[in-house]
Amino acid sequence: MISLSDFNHDHSQHSVAVSVKNLGLTYTTSIDRKPTLKARLKTLGRGKKHTRIVRALVDINVDVHYGTVLGIIGSNGAGKSSLMRVISGIVPPTQGRVEVYGSVSTLLALGVGFNPSMTGRDNVYLGGLAAGMSREEIDKNFEAIAAFSELGDAIDTPMRTYSSGMFARLAFSVAAVVEPDILIIDEALSTGDAKFKEKSLNRIKELRTSDRALILVSHALATIEDICNEVIWLDHGKLMARGNPAEVIAAYREFVDARKSASSDEDV
Amino acid sequence: MEKPVVVYEPFRAGLPPMREYLRSLWSRRTFIAAFSRSELREQNFDSLFGQLWLVLNPLLLSGVYFLLIDVIGGKSDSSRFAHLTASLFLFYLIANSLTGGVKAITSGQRLILNTSFPRIMLPISAAIVALFRFLPTLVVYIVIHVLLGLPFSWQMLWALPIIVIAIVLSLGLAILISCINVYFRDISSMLPYLTRSLLYLSPILYEAAHMSHRIKKFEVANPIFYLLDSWSRVMVHGEAPTSKGLLTSSIWALGIFVVGTYFFLSRERDFAVRL
Numbered sequence: 001m002i003s004l005s006d007f008n009h010d011h012s013q014h015s016v017a018v019s020v021k022n023l024g025l026t027y028t029t030s031i032d033r034k035p036t037l038k039a040r041l042k043t044l045g046r047g048k049k050h051t052r053i054v055r056a057l058v059d060i061n062v063d064v065h066y067g068t069v070l071g072i073i074g075s076n077g078a079g080k081s082s083l084m085r086v087i088s089g090i091v092p093p094t095q096g097r098v099e100v101y102g103s104v105s106t107l108l109a110l111g112v113g114f115n116p117s118m119t120g121r122d123n124v125y126l127g128g129l130a131a132g133m134s135r136e137e138i139d140k141n142f143e144a145i146a147a148f149s150e151l152g153d154a155i156d157t158p159m160r161t162y163s164s165g166m167f168a169r170l171a172f173s174v175a176a177v178v179e180p181d182i183l184i185i186d187e188a189l190s191t192g193d194a195k196f197k198e199k200s201l202n203r204i205k206e207l208r209t210s211d212r213a214l215i216l217v218s219h220a221l222a223t224i225e226d227i228c229n230e231v232i233w234l235d236h237g238k239l240m241a242r243g244n245p246a247e248v249i250a251a252y253r254e255f256v257d258a259r260k261s262a263s264s265d266e267d268v
Numbered sequence: 269m270e271k272p273v274v275v276y277e278p279f280r281a282g283l284p285p286m287r288e289y290l291r292s293l294w295s296r297r298t299f300i301a302a303f304s305r306s307e308l309r310e311q312n313f314d315s316l317f318g319q320l321w322l323v324l325n326p327l328l329l330s331g332v333y334f335l336l337i338d339v340i341g342g343k344s345d346s347s348r349f350a351h352l353t354a355s356l357f358l359f360y361l362i363a364n365s366l367t368g369g370v371k372a373i374t375s376g377q378r379l380i381l382n383t384s385f386p387r388i389m390l391p392i393s394a395a396i397v398a399l400f401r402f403l404p405t406l407v408v409y410i411v412i413h414v415l416l417g418l419p420f421s422w423q424m425l426w427a428l429p430i431i432v433i434a435i436v437l438s439l440g441l442a443i444l445i446s447c448i449n450v451y452f453r454d455i456s457s458m459l460p461y462l463t464r465s466l467l468y469l470s471p472i473l474y475e476a477a478h479m480s481h482r483i484k485k486f487e488v489a490n491p492i493f494y495l496l497d498s499w500s501r502v503m504v505h506g507e508a509p510t511s512k513g514l515l516t517s518s519i520w521a522l523g524i525f526v527v528g529t530y531f532f533l534s535r536e537r538d539f540a541v542r543l
Binding site: 027028029030034035036037038040085086087088089090091092093094095096097098099100101102103104106108109112113115117118122125126129130131132134135 | 273274275276277278279296298299302303306307309310378379380381382383384385451452453454455458537540541542
């Protein structure tokens, strides 16, 4: 919730960027896909439960230092996105404490805040403001954003006329110019064609500096191994392993394979 | 070690630290403006015909009611049409903030799940959109007022505080209903009936002065009754509003604003997992 320019002080390498202590996240979510007053009234007094409790994260302890690129791996529903949302302040924790030492920019999904009926140009402003940039910062970076997106004249046409690739390109370009102290990226690289994927990967590599911390969530294990210098592995909300990328990824692969072979042993 | 910039800890039910919240809301003001503008653009506010429709819609409606009540009903005087139009225009400010506000949170799902910002921004911008749709109709009313040859007086300046009350009320309603809709999604489908009932229960198709006292005493329970009554007195008849009217409508507006905001702020951190 803080403007990115507010906290651009220098961070020495190895000082803590994010400190997660005994973090637990339990949340109540509704069982019905859409909670309605009608459903509530119909079951009034029958003691039917409308919510269920989900334990998304259990006792997580992680310190992320400046100069680190931390990769987070784990199967679906392991709590990766939940952890990212707690660190970026979208969901409050139910236990423990998260301390963040610097400005955070999140790239959890592409094109957040975009309005398809507006032009690409208007959406650069809308998306940039949604990401916490000021109008002046966007003015200053507009040319760079437009150039990175390679949209050419299409930037002045409404976004509903864009192909999904063009949409993803513009969305990533807006996010890529933000230069925060701590950048959190969740699966945002898996869009666009091969060429643009490589381009965005290179941009992320450029962002790896000693005064910045990057947290990267991905299922692309090769990418994680390539970019990150530390990896944590989550499973069912618990921290399974942490450390050297090659080792943790190997352990994770073994774990996934073991499960796979166990299920393939069952009669089909 | 340096001081943490932000700390996230478990929250107890209740309000977030208000000073910090307001500061971060204020730092988002350009985003609120850009967001509201894009909403308006979506409703074609920037095109001539889009604006024309905004004015034409309540104008046609008031024409229909005028035909029904005054022409077919058989009693006609010029101030009746003015009363209908002025009241409908203000009513639409309230109704539009309700219809805009009800989906403010549920349709902002992507934004809420992926960025951290004061959530109250979304219903606020719904109320801003309703306000911007209301302003041009005000000009149209003045034209009608002149055409009908109705008098102007200094008392009409009372319109300003009444508009302020109406803005506070529509903000409060947008905030309250956006929050309720997160928990009960069928509110949005009940809303058209709610606004329709509000339309008939309020002094729009009739004037408050013509009501029997027996019924009128129940109207204290209608949040917009005294607001619309004061509005019509001031704008149509050029009279000062009654102090009871001003007081009752202010209490309603402030009450709904305070309750809605409290409800919203104490619940808002729960929205991300409820969507």
